[in-house]
Amino acid sequence: MNILRKFLVILAGASLSCAACAADIKIGVAEALTGGAAQYGIPNRNGFQLAADEINAKGGVNGNRLQLVVEDEQGKKEEAINVFKKLIFQDKVLIIFGPTLSNSMFAAGPVANAAKTVAFGTSNTANGITDIGPYIFRNSVMESDVLPITIATAVKHYRIKKVAVIYGNDDAFTKSGYDVFKKVLEEQKIPVTTTETYVKGDVDFKAQLTKIKGGNPDAVVCSCLAEEAANIMLQARGLGIKVPFVGGNGFNSPKLFEISKLAGEGTFVGSPWANNNPAPANQHFVAAYKQKFGSEPNQFAAQAYDALNIAAAALQTLKLSGNLEADRQALRDALPRVSINGATGPFKFRPAAGKDGKPAGFDAEQKPFIYIVQGGKFTLYAGK
């Protein structure tokens, strides 16, 4: 009996002291790791991984290690819901990053919101995402913040009088980008010669481009993902279209130039991130990413990396009580106050307006940089 009591005392002592010692902070990551959306989901996951590993190497947040619980939501809405539920109720994470697609966030976000757990999207750009509720955050800059500046800059530089527009009409990202472009062009009083569309997976744009060529625009505005954008530019040049392109958020990927080489010369793109932005925070990120994953990072990886650092900064200000609900709420309340200087530049949150006065979440407040493509690279645009 004596030995048993001693043993119990030691055990009790050990568990008590462990309550004070480092507890892992569980962070949920729900991204599309398979399926069509994986080309965004995987860089997202990589960005989170890189940031978490760096933080843990420095001793974690307040001595606590970050533990990423990564699940594949396949880019499907039901999977996103299932994964969110698993992370929230089974793995009991403090916060969830993701999902990859805006569509998935529309489906799964309400679940997180109802469970009072922050869902932090890094690649969701659709309108209305943060209207889902006060627990929805995103650091992906909305097109409506970027495109007006991009267009104005391009118009001034090239003295553009009229444009043609082409966009992918079966993808929420490119379609909502188009909606913004349309509004901006109207506001800036630039007539559109013709508006053409394509669908995802389309690889032949010659019919649309021939029509565009016939209208003689001064520039071609594209709301396209990098893959299609590159092919559109190549095919446009192949058809003899010489005017420059103006791109939305989707252009921002090193892939664009891998594919289109010099076809993209003179393209204007606005974005919070470019891989040769000389800011030290970015250069560090780019080098670290290349070293860890053996490939160039893209905008998705950069935003994910920053997002995790934002959350870590918020966690830094907290003392975790161990009560899951309280901690999740505390994290949610601490996030809006965070501002960092990340790979995507200076960042802070901005509360979303909300629909019909209902409480809403937080969007990104970031100034885009305008880049012009020169020598097959994004170059910061100097002219004003």
Added chain:
Amino acid sequence: MEGFADFWATYSTLIFTVGIHALLAFSIWLTLACGLLSLANAAFMGIGAYTAALLTLQLNWPFPVVLAAGSMAPAVVALAIGVPTLRLSGVYLCMATLAFGEVSRVVILNLDITGGPEGLNGIPLTTQWWHIALILALVGYGLARLRRSRVGRAFEAIKEDEVAARLMGIDVDRHKLFAFTLGAVIAGLAGALNAHYTFFISPREYGFENAVDILTMTVLGGISSLIGPLLGATILTLLPELLRFLHSYRLAVNGVILVLVVLFLPTGLWDGRRIRAWFERRGGGR
């Protein structure tokens, strides 16, 4: 009790999805029972989902009415296209339904009212577990009764040999249209229910791949009895969850299962006759 609450919180959506897939499998079962291979049921599901979601979002109608509308809208469309297409047989019918499915998807994609590719979001969470359970039970019961009725026997005859059935005096066209339309009703109902627990719908969920998924579940389970579709839907919905560790290869497993079932268990996993025969052999062999 907390264990169950946690389990339910985590897996309720998954279980709902099993129920919805079972309904969809029933809808394909119905058409297959009549000898029709239709790939249109995913599109019918979409029409039902959009009708229901729009009525809820724009007009705020009560849920039962919305469900009813969601099941009637695809029926109207089914009647409209059924009359000309059901004259086609076998492979041609299959392709016509495939074409119809794709055209509907593009139409939904391009209409403003459906939100285009951005879909409809913010659909309120109105579906409860008992809605799905009740509807599934009613549909299952209804189909079981149908099977044993004269209509069901007519389906069987048409499936076996359409020419002979016609000679026997069965109104083949009317029966085929009935099966096709009723299948559309069930699929539409499934779509309406699904829209109201996933908050969001978009055209991408009702395309060719989804039609193939539903077909796979039904073929896997077997069509000789109603248990087949239930079984197939349950297995193919839950299996990827269990196989998460396989990463990209877990979907390949579905493909392997499909091929193996087609090759070795052509009547599907659940075939009443084969199971009875197996038991008899075991008993007799002693």
Added chain:
Amino acid sequence: MLEQQLLNGLTLGSVYALFALGFTLIFGVLAVINLSHGAVFMVGSYAALFVVTHFAAPLWLGLIAAMLVSGFIGLGVDVLILKPLRARNAPHLIPMIATIGVTIILTNAIQGLFGVEVQRFPEEVLPAADFVVGEVHVRALEIGIVAIAFLLMALLFFALKKTQLGRALRAIAESPKTAALLGIDVEGLFHLTSFAAAALGGVAGVLIGLDFNAITPFMGQPILLKGVAVIVLGGMGDIRGALIGGLFLGFAEVFSKGYISSQIGDAVAFGLLFLILLIRPSGLFGRVLERKG
């Protein structure tokens, strides 16, 4: 602009025709709609890519690799799956479902092996020339695809009409049982056809992967659906039908996008398919499906 659009229709149509040739061949001889044709098309592209990037091989070696890899997959599908189903006299929807399973397996296997990122052939292997005639621009590769599509169709058509092998295949297409009675090695020719058709699909995959500068595990899907439309339009099982149907679809799509609205472009193929099925299911050149034993 009209001339350019005509050329665009020609090149797009040839792409579709190239894919449809193998697809329709299988249907004609084996009476099976092999829905794994899109997947072997995609695998062929990856096979060529692998050879060209890992062994720094020239393009023609990549093409041979594509033919072999796709061909053997097609052969495998026939031997392992279609043959037992034939022996069992399964209704022809069943093999179709089985080939759907094969597509799922291949697509996900390639995804697992190569990832989902879009890949492309290294620049060195791309034929670079561009031609401009008046206002019309065309790339050497596109001319190549048009030429190959026509050439292959002519070769296949000639082979089927004039050679012994071709006659045997046509006999099987009419009635396998009679052909067997005539001493034709039906099973052997089924295997050969599966291999050849899949090899054709693989070649199409390489050419299209080159032309459009994009190789993904999912590239077979959209073209498979278009392929279905093409073979129904042209008449299932008919070689000329594959070419004519492909060209018809190519022109229809380009002109709808160019002169009506690019938004309906995708629906054109399926709208046409639906219409043809209602009006003339056998298509332009086809015969009705029912086969005599």
